[in-house]
Amino acid sequence: MASKEGSFSIEDxxxxxxxxxxxxxxxxxxxxxxxxFPKPGVATLRDWDFKICNRYKIMYSPADDTCTLCxxxxxxxxxxxxxxxxxxxxxxxxxxxxxxxxxxxxxHTAHGRHLYHWCLDKFGDMPFDMGSEILxxxxxxxxxxxxxxxxxxxxxxxxxxxxxxxAQLLACTHTGQEGSYLDFxxxxxxxxxxxxxxxxxxxxxxxxxxxxxxxxxxxYSEWIWVPPGFAHGNTFTxxxxxxxxxxxxxxxxxxxxxxPIADDLDWSLCDPELASLFQQIAHNTxxxxxxxxxxxxxxSWTADPRSENFLYDELN
Ligand code: SF4
Numbered sequence: 001m002a003s004k005e006g007s008f009s010i011e012d013x014x015x016x017x018x019x020x021x022x023x024x025x026x027x028x029x030x031x032x033x034x035x036x037f038p039k040p041g042v043a044t045l046r047d048w049d050f051k052i053c054n055r056y057k058i059m060y061s062p063a064d065d066t067c068t069l070c071x072x073x074x075x076x077x078x079x080x081x082x083x084x085x086x087x088x089x090x091x092x093x094x095x096x097x098x099x100x101x102x103x104x105x106x107x108h109t110a111h112g113r114h115l116y117h118w119c120l121d122k123f124g125d126m127p128f129d130m131g132s133e134i135l136x137x138x139x140x141x142x143x144x145x146x147x148x149x150x151x152x153x154x155x156x157x158x159x160x161x162x163x164x165x166x167a168q169l170l171a172c173t174h175t176g177q178e179g180s181y182l183d184f185x186x187x188x189x190x191x192x193x194x195x196x197x198x199x200x201x202x203x204x205x206x207x208x209x210x211x212x213x214x215x216x217x218x219x220y221s222e223w224i225w226v227p228p229g230f231a232h233g234n235t236f237t238x239x240x241x242x243x244x245x246x247x248x249x250x251x252x253x254x255x256x257x258x259x260p261i262a263d264d265l266d267w268s269l270c271d272p273e274l275a276s277l278f279q280q281i282a283h284n285t286x287x288x289x290x291x292x293x294x295x296x297x298x299x300s301w302t303a304d305p306r307s308e309n310f311l312y313d314e315l316n
Pocket of ligand 1: 067068070074075083084085086087
């Protein structure tokens with residue numbers, strides 16, 4: 001629209017609507033430089049996706065060898081056959097994967113959208129503040145948009161972004177739009193990123209608007225790395241929640257344990273008061289499983305050939 005210089009008086013104006021656009025640049029105290037790909041589009045990270053897909057080969061286990069995704073079908077995709085739209089079995093599987101990821105993305109993002117409107121209507125705009133204990137609030141928002149949310153309203157543009165991307169991705173699943181299974185996988189990875197962002201938005205809005213706990217001040221946990229082959233156990237002197245992050249899948253048939261109440265365990269390095277407390281509790285508690293209570297003694301475990309599989313000595 002052409003613009004004219006001059007001046008006008010608002011008092012004289014009738015039946016005029018004034019639209020003020022977004023502030024293009026505002027002073028921002030954030031010291032992070034903008035990354036190379038803020039708000040990545042469907043193809044922005046395609047090269048990177050391809051690297052991942054080529055490094056970790058995709059394995060499909062098709063539930064069906066017939067595609068019925070459009071009215072040209074059903075199409076028989078067995079062997080080297082292609083459907084009427086030209087896709088083969090791998091592309092049909094990639095398409096289903098993308099649709100499945102988008103279903104989750106829509107579910108989570110729609111929840112975020114609903115919360116966004118609901119909370120703005122109910123509470124008005126609110127400051128986004130996760131307290132002083134969180135080092136990086138809104139990590140996905142920051143990474144993907146290159147900005148920091150400051151108020152509830154800052155989640156509007158990110159929801160717009162996710163919804164636009166979802167519409168574009170879903171369009172790619174329309175008959176004849178995409179034929180490469182690798183591109184479907186790249187788009188599924190993009191959709192997965194959007195899904196995580198949509199979930200983060202939902203979480204953050206409800207935390208801020210409903211004053212949910214942000215962090216447990218002074219009650220935070222610590223992670224301990226237990227080297228492979230290192231026999232370990234825990235005891236807690238108060239109610240505690242413990243999480244295990246395992247480097248492999250849990251395999252019940254491949255585990256063995258030394259009983260924490262085995263007579264030949266050396267407690268000499270343990271705080272004596274704690275060792276005594278443990279002995280009192282461990283021998284009487286009903287919380288200890290039979291598997292632990294009846295586990296190996298240290299001597300019987302050392303004599304068991306399976307103990308040779310544990311590599312802790314070699315790591316030293
Ligand atoms: S999407 Fe393609 S393969 Fe599937 S039914 Fe339609 S034409 Fe056939």
